[in-house]
Amino acid sequence: MPLGEVLIVDDSFTSRMIIQRCIEMAGIETRGFRFAENGLDALAALREHKGITLVVTDINMPKMDGQTFLRLLKSDPGTAGLPVVIVSSIAEGDAELGSLGAHAVIKKPISPDKIQHAFGGLS
């Protein structure tokens, strides 16, 4: 069953494109992609687009970082149930992200294999 829309949050255009491509190469069907450059813009995107069913986010971003974004997401009953996958160059071994409710944490550079592994259990 395809995922709904996937929101990709990263201040790097390159990274957003890589994430999208890896999701497609992993054979994961989605209903499309939305993009945001930081946590603040991501929150706005979630308010505007109700078809988003999965968030993939970086940590180190200007205006609002990934940890703050994740905390706000999980503290809002309207978005608390949204699965969030962290993709970051500094994410490995961060127990805090798991305790904040991240579904999975992937360390960059990402690959279709890592995406497939991280997205396991999502539908």
Place this chain on the structure above:
Amino acid sequence: MTESFDPARTAAALSESVQTVLADMVFLDAEPRPAGGVPVSGESRAAIDVLKPASFRLELRMTPEFAAKAASIILCDEPPGEAGDESRASGSARTSGSARGDDTILEILNVIAGTFVTRYFGAGIVPRLELPQFKYFADGTEGQEICSLDFDVEGLPLRIILSSIRYRY
């Protein structure tokens, strides 16, 4: 706090990080070369400051051709002069060619930094990195050069420098 970097271990971890990231992310082969190769004229410099677990700077020096090649591979652009692909991403902002090359370099540097921290300091450490940026002028924060490595990336020169940073906590 300024980490005292072991020269041999630093060079090994940094070299492996550059080679691994360029291979896995950009599918380019980076061959180590003896020191002294990156051309001065026309080079670009991108830097990222690491604040934790140690305070240091990683700087990439490259030619515009390297940035353009890396971007064209990752972003699947057609080479200059041919019909370009439409962006395949619905809703993504389209940016100019050189801006995309810059963005690609900054992201490559970001990933190299994260990879190096893990290789040198070990897994399980959560580093604190500033955002990568291009350096156009000396801003007084440059410290002492600790390690400098040169590479030939399929015909294009690349240099990475690890240095200390001044006025950091």
Place this chain on the structure above:
Amino acid sequence: MVSKAVGIGEWAVSKDPREAIKTFALGSCVAVVIYDVRLRVGGMIHIALPDASIDPARAAAQPGYFANSGLPLMIEALKRLGAAKPHVWVKMAGGASVMDPVGLFDIGKRNVLAVKRELWKSALGLSGEDTGGEISRTVTLSIADGETTISSNNREWKI
């Protein structure tokens, strides 16, 4: 089973379940195998060098010799047989470590990376890879079921 041989710089596609496509003695060369599990069509290419721009005349005469000229052609040929992305897997073998004549770089490694660049461009992920080392590999693709076998020095294994 009828064996269809692919030489260096060549490629072949098939939808005949009686056929097996085979290529021999991959040193630094790379074999790329693509198979559609729904239609049971498949192809194999034996790539010698990464980049056609170093010898455009050769690339024109024998496009399969280079990763960036040959692989897109084989992918197009498979599409014409009806192969489609959701049902397709890609595997790669070869790329053993061999330095170029001047000793500046590893041709096998460059070939592997060049193939990955082309697969990235085509948004095709790799399902299996047996590359590197210093062995010479022979690769066989069975069109009936996509079974991909590698052999070297009297040993045989699947990817």
